[in-house]
Amino acid sequence: MKKKRRGKSKKAGFGNVTNSGQLVLQFVWDPVRTLTQSAFFPVIFAITTYVGFCLPFVALDALCPWVPALRRYKIHPDFSPSARQLLPCLRQTLYQHAAFVFPTTLLYWLRSPAALPEDAPGLLELVGHVVLCLLLFDAEFFAWHLLHHRVPWLYRTFHKLHHQHSPSFALATQYMSVWELFSLSFFDMVNLMLLQCHPLTALVFHVVNIWLSVEDHSGYDFPWSTHRLVPFGWYGGVVHHDRHHSQFTCNFSPYFTHWDRLLGTLR
Ligand SMILES: [Zn+2]
Ligand SMILES: [Zn+2]
Numbered sequence: 680m681k682k683k684r685r686g687k688s689k690k691a692g693f694g695n696v697t698n699s700g701q702l703v704l705q706f707v708w709d710p711v712r713t714l715t716q717s718a719f720f721p722v723i724f725a726i727t728t729y730v731g732f733c734l735p736f737v738a739l740d741a742l743c744p745w746v747p748a749l750r751r752y753k754i755h756p757d758f759s760p761s762a763r764q765l766l767p768c769l770r771q772t773l774y775q776h777a778a779f780v781f782p783t784t785l786l787y788w789l790r791s792p793a794a795l796p797e798d799a800p801g802l803l804e805l806v807g808h809v810v811l812c813l814l815l816f817d818a819e820f821f822a823w824h825l826l827h828h829r830v831p832w833l834y835r836t837f838h839k840l841h842h843q844h845s846p847s848f849a850l851a852t853q854y855m856s857v858w859e860l861f862s863l864s865f866f867d868m869v870n871l872m873l874l875q876c877h878p879l880t881a882l883v884f885h886v887v888n889i890w891l892s893v894e895d896h897s898g899y900d901f902p903w904s905t906h907r908l909v910p911f912g913w914y915g916g917v918v919h920h921d922r923h924h925s926q927f928t929c930n931f932s933p934y935f936t937h938w939d940r941l942l943g944t945l946r
Contacts, residue, residue: 700802708799708879715795715878721784726776728886729853730769732893736849737765739899752899754921760848768850775853775860783864800877808880809887812870813934816888819866821938824931827859845924852896891934895920912936915945922946 714720740759743749750756800808827838837858844851853860867888871881894905895917901907906916915936923930929946932938939945 698802701799704799704802704805704879711879711882712795712797715882718785718788719781721788722776722781724882725780725885725889726773728889729772729893732890733849733852736893736897736899740848752901754898754900754918755846758846758848758898760844760850764844764848765850768844768854772850772853775857779857779860780864783861795878800880805877805880805883808874808876809884811874812876812884813887813891815870815873816866817932817934818938819870820863821932823862823866824933825942825944828927828931842924842927846898847896847921847924849893849897852893891916895933896924915939 739749743753743759824838827833837856841851841855841859844854855863867885870876871884876884891905897917898921900917904917906914906918908914913935915930915932915934919930919936920933926946929944930939931944936945
């Protein structure tokens with residue numbers, strides 16, 4: 680297995696990274712680096728992260744009828760998805776990951792032998808790249824999403840499936856056509872490559888991206904929801920995306936609000 684030690688110049692843009700943050704990341708990166716060399720890692724990581732983030736919301740939805748206090752955090756207090764809604768979503772996610780995501784990541788893995796750096800990224804570099812990747816992903820998905828709502832053929836053929844569930848719930852996050860799944864995966868990957876992100880940064884970005892997308896569809900607006908933590912209304916989050924699912928003509932950005940504000944589609 681090839682090994683690559685990263686030069687100092689790569690980190691220059693984010694300042695001196697020889698600090699305790701990088702030491703902690705190195706402690707994380709050493710075992711993770713071994714795991715990421717497996718061809719099965721990307722698909723297992725993607726499924727376990729997604730299902731792992733969905734399961735707490737599935738449990739909350741199951742508890743809701745018996746714990747009325749939970750309903751005050753629900754955007755649609757009287758709605759809980761049934762097993763007939765949950766199971767097809769889970770089945771579709773597992774099928775798409777086995778039939779499409781795994782072969783794609785396997786081809787990518789075969790084409791690029793693991794030249795993984797030994798050094799962890801600096802903490803500032805990691806945080807900076809994750810934020811940049813989120814902003815770029817948000818912009819790309821905004822353009823894709825707006826186009827797939829404005830062109831009726833694109834909507835019917837590729838995006839309508841994702842709108843089948845309204846109100847939304849966590850396991851409906853990845854209930855989408857194969858084209859939509861590939862488009863999102865492409866935006867996800869291309870930014871990481873453009874910014875030459877460290878593989879650990881890529882993993883952290885995937886975890887954050889999967890969490891934010893599940894939160895967007897969860898139907899729960901908690902005091903700690905991301906849109907309540909980001910100031911000045913910069914982040915739309917679950918309330919913003921729930922309104923997109925019920926009204927179709929607004930809130931096309933998955934996360935932030937600036938593109939919808941600029942183009943007059945924020946509601
Ligand atoms: Zn939509
Ligand atoms: Zn959605």
